[in-house]
Amino acid sequence: MDIEFEKLIHLQDVDSEINYIFSLLESIPSQIEEIDQNIKDSSQKVNLAKEKMIANQKKRRELDAQVKDIKIQIGKFKRQQNEVKTNKEYAALLKEIEEAEQKVDKLEEEIINEMILADDIEKEIKGADQKFKEEEEKFHKEKEAIAQNKKELELRKQNLDKERNELDHQIPQDQLNLYMKIYKKMGGSALSPVTDDFCSMCHVRIRPQVVNELIETKKLILCENCGRILYWVKKSDEPEKTEKLKKSES
Numbered sequence: 254m255d256i257e258f259e260k261l262i263h264l265q266d267v268d269s270e271i272n273y274i275f276s277l278l279e280s281i282p283s284q285i286e287e288i289d290q291n292i293k294d295s296s297q298k299v300n301l302a303k304e305k306m307i308a309n310q311k312k313r314r315e316l317d318a319q320v321k322d323i324k325i326q327i328g329k330f331k332r333q334q335n336e337v338k339t340n341k342e343y344a345a346l347l348k349e350i351e352e353a354e355q356k357v358d359k360l361e362e363e364i365i366n367e368m369i370l371a372d373d374i375e376k377e378i379k380g381a382d383q384k385f386k387e388e389e390e391k392f393h394k395e396k397e398a399i400a401q402n403k404k405e406l407e408l409r410k411q412n413l414d415k416e417r418n419e420l421d422h423q424i425p426q427d428q429l430n431l432y433m434k435i436y437k438k439m440g441g442s443a444l445s446p447v448t449d450d451f452c453s454m455c456h457v458r459i460r461p462q463v464v465n466e467l468i469e470t471k472k473l474i475l476c477e478n479c480g481r482i483l484y485w486v487k488k489s490d491e492p493e494k495t496e497k498l499k500k501s502e503s
Contacts, residue, residue: 256470257424258484261432264420265444267413272441274410281403288392288399295388302378309371316364320357327353431473435481445481455479 330350337343421429436443445454450464457478459467466474467485474483 256473257428258470260420260424261428261482262444262484264417264424264432265436265442267417267420268436269441271410271413271417274406274413278403278406278410281399284399285396288396292389292392295385295392299378299381299385302374302381306371306374306378309367309374313364313367313371316360316367320360320364323353323357323360327357428473432482435475439479439481443482445476445479445483446486447483448486452476452479452481452483454481459483 327350330346330353334343334346337346424432432443442454445452447453447459447464447467450459450461451457452459455476455478457476459476463474463483464485466472467483470485475481476483
């Protein structure tokens, strides 16, 4: 029975590409997840800036309320000044008013600082929002590119699956079974070309007698070291070498 080396080699090439495409398809969900996380992180920066503004506004309202309360108290103290009968009481109220006004000055200074801070936060919000829009657009384009790539990969895989199925029917069953057994055992590489009289996969030298048998392509020969199916790769001097082999046989 002739050995279908060309078809077996083709089968391994197809299987290798199918495995590669499968690995690419498997990585797509994590790529999408990473992009979604990047969008979320970019959006979170905007939200954090807005939360800072909310906190700033809340603090300003609280400070304004404190100023208002103190000013009301100052008004009461000033009205009481008109009702006191002794200098001591008047002086005490005057001290209370002075201390309250100092508190107002300090609180109003804090309010001004918060207003200045609010301007900085507003700029931060605008910058974060602008960056988010730019990044969101970029990320969506990346997702579209991934989705398009996924369609192309799935289509290519369908074609390869069809091609592989056709090869299965063209290769003798015993050769196919041996190929599949080694393919599974060796993690996706069942065949190994022999170049310069060495197994390309494990780099063990092939005995001259085995090399001659490989050139004849009359039977399947496994590498004595790694167990893969060996096949001969023609070189520039192959016609001369083959002719010498024929003469030695005659």
